[in-house]
Amino acid sequence: MEYIYKNNNPMKKRNGDCVIQAISTALDKPWEEVYLGLAETGLLIYSLPNNNDTWDLYLRNHGFSRHIIPDSCPDCYTVFDFCKDHPFGTYILGTGSHAVCVIDGCAYDTFNSLNEIVIVYYKKEV
Numbered sequence: 001m002e003y004i005y006k007n008n009n010p011m012k013k014r015n016g017d018c019v020i021q022a023i024s025t026a027l028d029k030p031w032e033e034v035y036l037g038l039a040e041t042g043l044l045i046y047s048l049p050n051n052n053d054t055w056d057l058y059l060r061n062h063g064f065s066r067h068i069i070p071d072s073c074p075d076c077y078t079v080f081d082f083c084k085d086h087p088f089g090t091y092i093l094g095t096g097s098h099a100v101c102v103i104d105g106c107a108y109d110t111f112n113s114l115n116e117i118v119i120v121y122y123k124k125e126v
Contacts, residue, residue, distance in 0.1 A: 001083040006101075006108040014110045018099045019050045022092050025101040025108045026124060027062060055099070056122075059092060064122040079107050080114040082121065090124035 008024040008031040009017055017031075024034045038049035041058045048054065056066060069077055079093060079100055087105035095116040101108045 001080065001087075001105045003107050003109065003112045003114050005110070007110045016050070018110070019055050021110060022099040022101040022108075023055065023059065023062075026090050026092055026103070052094070059122045063125050064092065065125055067121050067123060069119050069121070075117060077118050078114060079116050079118055082118050083107055083114070092122040093118045094120040094122075 006021070006025055007014070008021050009015075010031055017035075020031055020034050020038065023029075023038070024031045027034065035049065038054055038058055041061070042049045042051065042054040045053060045057065060066065079095075079102070082091070082093060083102055083105045086102065089104065091102040093100050093102060093107075093116075095113075096119050098113060098116055100113045100116070107114055
């Protein structure tokens with residue numbers, strides 16, 4: 001379980017593109033391809049590319065299933081905890097204001113987000 005720096009943005013920017021970054025890492029696709037796919041999905045449902053409903057649909061169309069973190073401990077299940085509990089598989093985690101990719105227990109992100117609180121996650125089904 002660790003944080004691994006990853007920035008797929010072609011200009012290495014950190015400009016609110018965490019959804020694109022996380023999905024790009026999880027699917028091993030170029031940032032531009034994911035950006036265009038989210039934009040197309042958003043256009044189909046009249047939503048912005050990084051809105052929750054857009055990336056939810058995009059991920060489900062790419063073989064991910066959505067799971068909600070139980071509300072019994074709403075402020076205590078961190079990205080670090082998730083990594084520890086999920087040493088295998090590919091996931092996209094949502095915190096309410098951020099998205100991060102976890103692959104085989106490691107969090108790939110543009111900053112160390114291990115202390116962020118997870119509220120939803122998407123699992124890549126095989």
